Amino acid sequence: MASLDVLFRPRAVAVIGASRDRHSVGGSILHNLLTFEFQGQVFPVNPKASVVHSLKCYASVEDIPDPVDLAVIAVPKPHVLEVLESCGRKGVGAVVIITAGFKEIGGAGLALEREVVRIVKHYGMRLVGPNCMGIINMDPSVRLQASFSATEPLSGPIAFSSQSGALGEAILALMRDRGLGLSMFVSLGNKADVSGNDLLEYWEQDPNTRVILMYLESFGNPQRFLEICQRVSKKKPIIAVKSGRTAAGARAAASHTGSLAGADNAVASLFTQAGVIRATSIEELFVYASAFASQPMPAGTRVAIVTNSGGPAILATDACIELGLQIPTLSDETQARIRAAVAPEASVTNPVDMIATATGPQYEVAMRAAAEDPSVDALIAIFTSLEMIDGPSVAHGIIRGAHGCAKPVLVCFMGSVRSREAIDLMRDAGLAVYTFPEDAARALATMVRHGHWVQRPAGVRRPFDDMDRPGIDRIVRSVREDGRVQLTLAEAQNLFSCAGIPVLPWREASTREEAIAAAEILGYPVVAKVSSSAIVHKSEVGGVRVGLESAEDVGRAFDEIMAAARRRDARASLVIQQQAAGGTEVILGATRDTKFGPLLMFGLGGIFVEIMKDVVFRVHPLSDADAHEMIRAVKGFPMLDGARGRPQADLAALESVILRLDYLMAVCPDIGELDINPLFAAPAGQPTAAADARITLA
Numbered sequence: 001m002a003s004l005d006v007l008f009r010p011r012a013v014a015v016i017g018a019s020r021d022r023h024s025v026g027g028s029i030l031h032n033l034l035t036f037e038f039q040g041q042v043f044p045v046n047p048k049a050s051v052v053h054s055l056k057c058y059a060s061v062e063d064i065p066d067p068v069d070l071a072v073i074a075v076p077k078p079h080v081l082e083v084l085e086s087c088g089r090k091g092v093g094a095v096v097i098i099t100a101g102f103k104e105i106g107g108a109g110l111a112l113e114r115e116v117v118r119i120v121k122h123y124g125m126r127l128v129g130p131n132c133m134g135i136i137n138m139d140p141s142v143r144l145q146a147s148f149s150a151t152e153p154l155s156g157p158i159a160f161s162s163q164s165g166a167l168g169e170a171i172l173a174l175m176r177d178r179g180l181g182l183s184m185f186v187s188l189g190n191k192a193d194v195s196g197n198d199l200l201e202y203w204e205q206d207p208n209t210r211v212i213l214m215y216l217e218s219f220g221n222p223q224r225f226l227e228i229c230q231r232v233s234k235k236k237p238i239i240a241v242k243s244g245r246t247a248a249g250a251r252a253a254a255s256h257t258g259s260l261a262g263a264d265n266a267v268a269s270l271f272t273q274a275g276v277i278r279a280t281s282i283e284e285l286f287v288y289a290s291a292f293a294s295q296p297m298p299a300g301t302r303v304a305i306v307t308n309s310g311g312p313a314i315l316a317t318d319a320c321i322e323l324g325l326q327i328p329t330l331s332d333e334t335q336a337r338i339r340a341a342v343a344p345e346a347s348v349t350n351p352v353d354m355i356a357t358a359t360g361p362q363y364e365v366a367m368r369a370a371a372e373d374p375s376v377d378a379l380i381a382i383f384t385s386l387e388m389i390d391g392p393s394v395a396h397g398i399i400r401g402a403h404g405c406a407k408p409v410l411v412c413f414m415g416s417v418r419s420r421e422a423i424d425l426m427r428d429a430g431l432a433v434y435t436f437p438e439d440a441a442r443a444l445a446t447m448v449r450h451g452h453w454v455q456r457p458a459g460v461r462r463p464f465d466d467m468d469r470p471g472i473d474r475i476v477r478s479v480r481e482d483g484r485v486q487l488t489l490a491e492a493q494n495l496f497s498c499a500g501i502p503v504l505p506w507r508e509a510s511t512r513e514e515a516i517a518a519a520e521i522l523g524y525p526v527v528a529k530v531s532s533s534a535i536v537h538k539s540e541v542g543g544v545r546v547g548l549e550s551a552e553d554v555g556r557a558f559d560e561i562m563a564a565a566r567r568r569d570a571r572a573s574l575v576i577q578q579q580a581a582g583g584t585e586v587i588l589g590a591t592r593d594t595k596f597g598p599l600l601m602f603g604l605g606g607i608f609v610e611i612m613k614d615v616v617f618r619v620h621p622l623s624d625a626d627a628h629e630m631i632r633a634v635k636g637f638p639m640l641d642g643a644r645g646r647p648q649a650d651l652a653a654l655e656s657v658i659l660r661l662d663y664l665m666a667v668c669p670d671i672g673e674l675d676i677n678p679l680f681a682a683p684a685g686q687p688t689a690a691a692d693a694r695i696t697l698a
């Protein structure tokens, strides 16, 4: 079944396990359906009662004479399977299983959940849960409150899915408290069938939903999440809290990339690429949701601040500047308009400080003038409540001043004198109201950033058909046959060449004479380094000599390096490599996350990368826009972009290496992790090429 309409827009709902005890789970779901005035039919099912809540009660869903679209199942666990079977026979379209004790308890619960899924699939039903709190659809033509939540939500544009039942309830209560209106709510539970991804696709089409909130604990299918969010987030902002940020995901890794790819990098990268706005706390979730749900997107970064006290305005200014917003001077005309309405002591530049005596009508004039100033993209109105000033009257002034404004208006209302009344007035009028100026600034900065995402071209993914796939396979096979997972430097460089990734010219040598001959061909200066699967960090064991200028140098390097290396690995050889003429050392790498697939890394620092940690991750698949962004996202990007008279590096060449690595990881699942450290990023016209290569098979 394609659409989730049968779940969210049922014509008839059966509550199976509808206890007469109003405070039991089944009893409260029935109660909620009725008191919330569900627009279809409701049928209680309970073999032990003939009437529940003054409705005729049925012993089985199959006894119900009318068709049933949705069944909410709140029976004890031992009865779930038989109840599901009877729902199937009845022709029920969707079920919500509230009952717990399935996958989440492991063992027998896991087997039971598989059986649940089998029955549901067999009858072509959709399933939310098990182990969930239920679902809500606020559409006035449906009014489905099929959950045991004690909160009566306000109606509004926010769809919300929660992977935790209890937290879902808490968030519903907080939303109500903050005047945030809901379109739909789903407590996902164990996600045995309907997933967060399914909901995103459904809400993409739902006309009542403009903003999507998610509380996530895990990803079922991160690649699909990425694909769906990239599309949906261009139309409707998706704000997510993902818990488990610090979960220890660290594991022993041979490569730099592996050791730098901490647990949260994959999630953070996924969100960035997906255009999902990440909230680091529930508090932040609300800070963002208030603004996105009620305000238009800002066209730019210029903020006008209108206030009745200096302190909070300075805090707001600092926060705005820190977050990359601007506080422009208002135009002469705007200043004159405000000047005419406010106290002579007031300051009318920006922030507009109308001093403590500011009244509602003064706010109105100042807000309207600032809103009409073409040098302003967004407004923050700050009011610090004072005994002698009537808060609700100021609220009315702010509302009138913001009326019809196509720019976002965020209000910061501090203090307590009749604030509640004033805040409710402004929220009802569709303004985003905060307590702290920093929150208003954060919300605005996040809107600006999301606006850039919406404007950003989606980018394209191109296949690299020119890769020598048989060549790559041959190298992998011979390493496997040798019983190894670690490639030698020579093998890794060969593999990269097959993948079309440029490597500085080099030769492999097993004897002193071969080493010198190689150097003569490559041309001095050269670099000598050990090639051995047993030596991962070459320079740490004296395995790298740079700046070799003569046959004598090369001979000595051979003797010294090989003497030490052959004690560790009798098969060690020497790689003689052209010395890079210049350029900036960058690192590129990839690792494979069991859940997220390939994770690509780009960074600055060469051998110091672990100290600098100036690296950026992205998850596969990368578009050219992702590669473009990755390079520009490292803090040290100016070093590549011509800072302090340095030549600008060939950024397109770098992008192309990143995209090739991404493609290589996809077509060669044998590769577990790899890195190139360093790759010399040279100016256009000079070769951008790898000087070191490390590959570990999965």
Ligand code: ADP
Pocket: 504, 527, 529, 536, 537, 538, 539, 540, 544, 546, 577, 578, 579, 580, 585, 606, 607, 677, 678, 691, 692
């Ligand atoms: P490892 O990382 O195993 O210690 P590398 O091959 O990366 O060994 O060499 C260590 C350092 O030596 C590099 O980070 C780079 O600074 C320098 N180096 C290595 N090869 C070259 C080269 N071909 N040209 C210039 N410098 C090089």
Ligand code: MG
Pocket: 677, 678, 692
């Ligand atoms: Mg290296």
